[in-house]
Amino acid sequence: MTKKIAIITTRQNFNWTSMQEILPALEQCWMSCAEKNKIEYKVVNVDETPLRQFMSFLLQSDAIVIIAFNETIARFMVEVRTRLGLTIPFLFHVHGLASIALWPLHHFGVLQLMTEEDSFLVTCPGDLNCLKLISDNLQARMIPFPYYPMEIKPKAESSQSFAYVGRISDQKNIDVVIKAYHLIVQENEKAPPLLIYGKEDFLGSPNMGIKSSQCLADLMELVSSLNLEDKVLFKDFVQREVLYGELGGNHIFVSASSHSDENFGMALMRSLSLGATAAVSEWGGHILFGMNMPEKVKMAPVSFAGDRPRPEVEQFKEAMKAALAIKVNPEEPMTLPAFFSPDVIADQFRGVLKPLSTHADKLQLTSLALSLFEEKKNWNAKGDLQKVFSSYQDPKAKLFLQAYRTTSG
Secondary structure: OOOEEEEEEOOHHHHOOOHHHHHHHHHHHHHHHHHHOOOEEEEEEOOOOOHHHOHHHHHHOOEEEEOOOOHHHHHHHHHHHOOOOOOOOEEEEOOOOHHHOOHHHHHOOOHHHOEOOOEEEEOOHHHHHHHHOOEOOOEEEEOOOOOOOOOOOOOOOOOOEEEEEOOEOHHHOHHHHHHHHHHHHHHOOOOOOEEEEOOEOOOOEHHHOEOOOOHHHHHHHHHHHOOOOOOEEEEEOOOHHHHHHHHOOOEEEEEOOOOOOOOOOHHHHHHHHOOOEEEEEOOOOHHHHHHHOOOOEEEEOEEOOOOOOEEOHHHHHHHHHHHHHOOOOOOOOOOOOHHHOHHHHHHHHHHHOOOOOOOOOEOOEOHHHHHHHHHHHHHHHOOOOOOOOOOOOOHHHHHHHHHHOOOOO
């Protein structure tokens, strides 16, 4: 029986806007799980608290929950397994690391110390399939992020619109959205406007060693070339509370993303929680919403026919039209499926806690993973620290990308 758990967290990952929402939600849900099951817990921010200050509690813990990963967390995990010699199971939240073969864990010497009793917690079917490519005895569990309401004051009346909310990035395929929207306008000049919220990330496709294009400038030029300046509005970055207050529930969320770490979709969840409908790529975390809310979320398949995976424009147009056609009753209160409820997720966390054993075999890495890690050393030696695959056509990359769009874990 689990009596104590240590919940290890960080704030360094807050440089990603979504993590400012995700990490506190995970901490809160784990605390709820512990309190509900009379489990003693301690939440430790390793950015501020040295190991010696919670050593006594750690030594008595039955499990160690790792909320997020960075170099500081890596040093902590290595110290637990080497200097302290503790075999207490890690419950590790993977976030966007599955589609890049967990190479940061290997790079910092963590993966080599993990065992089949450690649990990898993921948020979409594609993550599960990517992890199967890495190890045959790795234990993984798919549990979505919990939905906690945000303080939002929607406008009394908001006009209907299509809305993209997220980073302006090559991998987000916003050009596909704009081209699909252009086709809709050609069919119906009274189509609602397309609002694009977000700022440019200038990252390109770092896992492939591809530098960023001038993504925002290219998108604005595309809008101009299609004579859509009055219909497609770039809104820049807006705080989420304000953004969703502007949009209300009378919008259609759109995302054609084939991003390498599109492992959930917090912006999508916020839109749906307000009553919006959605047109999204059948990719990563989007798939969870399409499976659990098919009446509200319309998906367009991702094609591998071009230079990199992305939805076809015509198919994304059809998804947008289908989402636009859904009749929404603004008087009807909107609730997300219980699948995303903190209470349900806390119960799933409790399930991960049992049974736990401190005697287990080390993870057996596949030949694919070992080969990839060796190649990663070569990229690092050449100064390309984020590159994982040689290109989108790299056979290893194709295996992980194909796994990421899979609907079953």
